[in-house]
Amino acid sequence: EVQVLESGGGLVQPGGSLRLSCAASGFTFYSYAMTWVRQAPGKGLEWVSVISGSGAGTFYADSVKGRFTISRDNSKNTLYLQMNSLRAEDTAVYYCAKNAVFGVLITYFDYWGQGALVTVSS
């Protein structure tokens, strides 16, 4: 059974940093790109970043480029999102999602975690 489970959310002050983790199981982790999607309270979904299966390819939304870094450790089946210079508008539930198509960087998502809440506030 495929499972993805986020951790690391919490309250952080503006300008601060936080790292999210996503533990995956039930599939060949290194074969699939992985994506972060966020959802501000009461709002819709926003694509944040994607990383290739090998970790060599990454892309970011303009809203987080230069502040967030996506990475993965295939030996631990874990995805990460390092978030720096956080702003109030980064407050959201952050979802880890598995790309549905083998080896494809930009695609739809077939499994999602339950989400990790990040609150940026003083």
Added chain:
Amino acid sequence: EIVLTQSPGTLSLSPGERATLSCRASQSVSRSYLAWYQQKPGEAPRLLIYGASSRATGIPDRFSGSGSETDFTLTINRLEPEDFAVYYCQQYGGSPTFGGGTKVEIK
């Protein structure tokens, strides 16, 4: 960036009725790379449709998707109580974007 506009914002229907949800793209979505998701309060999104019209594994056949280029539709036949939720479209023909969502509520 491809902007997706979903309409209506809210759809008030009764169980057993048909729901028709629209997703319009600001430019043509290549190869009909469009997906639909269902989200219930406090839950993660759930994949329903990909490739504009292919149902994901385990999705009941009352859910169907259609459309191409800039106009896409999600149809839910004979609404069940568990279908009342928010629905999002997503395009993956370019940098991924989501629509703003349509809430299907009980009338």
